[in-house]
Amino acid sequence: xxxxxxxxxxxxxxxxxxxxxxxxxxxxxxxxxxxxxxxxxxxxxxxxxxxxxxxxxxxxxxxxxxxxxxxxxxxxxxxxxxxxxxxxxxxxxxxxxxxxxxxxxxxxxxxxxxxxxxxxxxxxxxxxxxxxxxxxxxxxxxxxxxxxxxxxxxxxxxxxxxxxxxxxxxxxxxxxxxxxxxxxxxxxxxxxxxxxxxxxxxxxxxxxxxxxxxxxxxxxxxxxxxxxxxxxx
Amino acid sequence: xxxxxxxxxxxxxxxxxxxxxxxxxxxxxxxxxxxxxxxxxxxxxxxxxxxxxxxxxxxxxxxxxxxxxxxxxxxxxxxxxxxxxxxxxxxxxxxxxxxxxxxxxxxxxxxxxxxxxxxxxxxxxxxxxxxxxxxxxxxxxxxxxxxxxxxxxxxxxxxxxxxxxxxxxxxxxxxxxxxxxxxxxxxxxxxxxxxxxxxxxxxxxxxxxxxxxxxxxxxx
Numbered sequence: 001x002x003x004x005x006x007x008x009x010x011x012x013x014x015x016x017x018x019x020x021x022x023x024x025x026x027x028x029x030x031x032x033x034x035x036x037x038x039x040x041x042x043x044x045x046x047x048x049x050x051x052x053x054x055x056x057x058x059x060x061x062x063x064x065x066x067x068x069x070x071x072x073x074x075x076x077x078x079x080x081x082x083x084x085x086x087x088x089x090x091x092x093x094x095x096x097x098x099x100x101x102x103x104x105x106x107x108x109x110x111x112x113x114x115x116x117x118x119x120x121x122x123x124x125x126x127x128x129x130x131x132x133x134x135x136x137x138x139x140x141x142x143x144x145x146x147x148x149x150x151x152x153x154x155x156x157x158x159x160x161x162x163x164x165x166x167x168x169x170x171x172x173x174x175x176x177x178x179x180x181x182x183x184x185x186x187x188x189x190x191x192x193x194x195x196x197x198x199x200x201x202x203x204x205x206x207x208x209x210x211x212x213x214x215x216x217x218x219x220x221x222x223x224x225x226x227x228x229x230x231x232x233x
Numbered sequence: 234x235x236x237x238x239x240x241x242x243x244x245x246x247x248x249x250x251x252x253x254x255x256x257x258x259x260x261x262x263x264x265x266x267x268x269x270x271x272x273x274x275x276x277x278x279x280x281x282x283x284x285x286x287x288x289x290x291x292x293x294x295x296x297x298x299x300x301x302x303x304x305x306x307x308x309x310x311x312x313x314x315x316x317x318x319x320x321x322x323x324x325x326x327x328x329x330x331x332x333x334x335x336x337x338x339x340x341x342x343x344x345x346x347x348x349x350x351x352x353x354x355x356x357x358x359x360x361x362x363x364x365x366x367x368x369x370x371x372x373x374x375x376x377x378x379x380x381x382x383x384x385x386x387x388x389x390x391x392x393x394x395x396x397x398x399x400x401x402x403x404x405x406x407x408x409x410x411x412x413x414x415x416x417x418x419x420x421x422x423x424x425x426x427x428x429x430x431x432x433x434x435x436x437x438x439x440x441x442x443x444x445x446x447x448x449x450x451x452x453x
């Protein structure tokens with residue numbers, strides 16, 4: 001059964017094989033459900049010239065913001081990048097190439113890449129700067145633009161629980177882009193809060209089936225909150 | 234008097250119907266949730282993957298895994314569903330959300346909207362706005378009628394880069410409630426004490442004014 005045992009026991013093993021110039025898809029929305037230890041390992045390894053596929057780029061000093069400190073990201077596809085002073089500076093200085101991508105299109109590009117669909121038509125962005133230069137086709141009287149799928153060398157994913165076969169479940173809205181990123185990596189690495197025995201996760205509740213997953217590692221997480229908003233109890 | 238932010242939210246809330254799935258953008262649209270009329274149940278969709286957004290958590294309930302699309306900590310109400318981002322935008326793009334409320338810099342008489350980018354200023358991104366306006370058939374745009382310098386934001390043609398083309402059908406400003414159809418703004422209601430003349434003066438796009446324009450009323 002070891003052929004299905006995806007566990008690794010160090011972050012060094014988890015990110016083994018990543019090289020400068022590669023494309024990395026990352027799960028997470030803001031700081032929620034980000035693979036924070038895998039990102040920290042990429043920082044430690046010092047690989048550069050990365051293309052990152054992620055909804056956001058972390059904040060100063062945490063999440064993907066860490067990879068800005070040593071200028072490891074040369075290009076990013078993201079829908080919103082407004083929470084990060086260092087990012088702003090590198091963008092204005094032309095050190096990072098930002099391809100703003102509508103959030104739903106970003107998710108679908110990951111999904112399509114993992115599902116063997118090379119491109120898809122969407123109405124999102126038609127008639128806007130996002131649609132410029134893209135193929136347009138009409139269906140039922142409406143205009144759609146052609147968007148191409150994402151393919152990543154590595155996908156880095158944060159799950160809640162996994163079994164050693166790599167079946168993953170996510171918790172609450174920490175799911176977000178994670179299951180989609182998990183499908184579009186040549187090597188998909190998932191870090192989770194707990195690794196359980198096969199059979200402990202109900203088969204019909206699995207979000208990411210193990211077939212998409214190459215490596216699983218158990219970690220501990222800071223889970224920083226970006227905007228703590230409370231009501232009077 | 235121009236409407237306050239709270240009054241704008243109250244007015245938009247009157248467009249809610251029992252059983253509506255609703256996506257509320259950041260800012261004034263978020264306030265709409267505070268004015269859901271009695272006897273009406275709506276489900277709030279948050280595009281990071283939550284259908285059935287609840288109240289903000291108490292200090293004890295705060296959970297870093299539970300946020301809304303504005304990255305604020307939230308709760309899920311009973312009957313909520315949580316899903317991934319592709320699923321979330323499938324329901325948005327697929328036209329399953331009954332009403333979308335969002336802010337804008339400009340709208341024009343063709344229903345175009347500009348809400349994400351001012352050339353020369355730092356661009357943070359469109360987030361989910363382009364998907365929302367492309368997918369919804371029923372969108373209300375909330376915005377001030379004119380800039381601080383008195384320049385109309387209801388235009389013949391948007392001057393800023395678009396978020397979506399031909400997709401907005403209703404606008405609530407601090408001065409008026411309008412519908413957009415057949416290449417014109419149609420004045421439906423005016424804010425209490427605001428004259429039709431003022432609205433005409435501050436609307437740069439083509440404006441159709443009926444003989445009688447009712448005044449909005451608000452509970453004290």
